[in-house]
Amino acid sequence: MIRTVSHAVLAAAFAFLPATGIVVAGEGRGAAPTIAADGPIATIEPDVIYGRADALAMTYDLLKPTVKPNGATVIFVVSGGWRSRWFDPRMAMLPKIRGISLVHDLLVDGYHIVLLRHGSSPRYKVPDAADHVEEAIRHLRSTAPDRGLDPERIGSFGLSAGGHLSLHLATLGGEDAPRDLRRSRAGGDAAVPEDAAPIAAAVAWFPPVELVGFVGPNERYPAMDFDPEEAARVSPIRHVDRNDAPVLLMHGTEDTVVRIRASEAMHETYVEAGLESEYHRFEGAGHGFEGEDAARSSALAKAWFDRWLLPPAAPASTD
Secondary structure (H helix, E strand, O other), X not given: OOOOOOHHHHHHHOOOOOOOOOOOOOOOOOOOOOOOOOOOOEEEEXXXXXXXXXXXXXXXXXXXXXXXXXXXXXXXXXXXXXXXXOOOHHHHHOOOXXXXXXXXXXXXXXXXXXXXXXXXXXXOOHHHHHHHXXXXXXXXXXXXXXXXXXXXXXXXXXXXXXXXXXXXXXXXXXXXXXXXXHHHHOOOOOOOOOOOOOOOEEEEEOOOOOOOOOOOOOOOOHHHOOOHHHXXXXXXXXXXXXXXXOEEEEEEOOOOOOOOHHHHHHHHHHHHOOOOEEEEEEOOOEOEOOHHHHHHHHHHHHHHHHHHXXXXXXXXXXX
């Protein structure tokens, strides 16, 4: 289902993430990150091929917790300005990356982590990136049972463009649910509707949500130079309907790259549809959180995934 969205409401909400790599204090490019003396918190299955584009391999790294796995998986969509860069996956095991400890905290609690990369701008455009993450989630779901993981307990998160692509996956429920996803669930768990989104929860930091009216030649963001007829398909706010995944949205009031109205409008659209959404406004924060804002947002994201991806705790015994 494609919703009609007021252009006037969202025009001020749209801008994009500058292309930035992940930088870790004290670590130079190519240097191996320091691992704690008591050993790594995960093992790495690198460069898993989930598909191909123009004969190029599309890959993700799978981080496997060294503690007992809890059966849930969280995807980190590595994307900024729809540029997807490689970094040493060991960096994700550090206690914090730019003040955000989410990946580390998930690993030590038994989650598997997927560092997902899509075909990168300028060669590939936003619709291509959306297609690539759809292909990746199909691969993850189909291989989950062989890894002892639950295909119905997969979450996704990202910042800016990565948040946009996570929301794209979250809104592939209802009328937008792919046929192959429906078929894979036929005769399965009655608690999971056949047209539920392919992920069970999403977290998005300052995400673009509306692309209609903004597509065309763009020197700073070449991923935006694609057929305007495709813009609605890759605008998550236009695809909110039944059985979409719960979303957590976080945005700074001083963000001049993606205006805060983007997250506000996405949250309002979810609420109007009767879906689960949580929105947090960070006063004074820009496009990228630091210090207490980074720590708070990380804790909120961890709690969100715990809420939606972990089975309910058994009631305490009264004996």
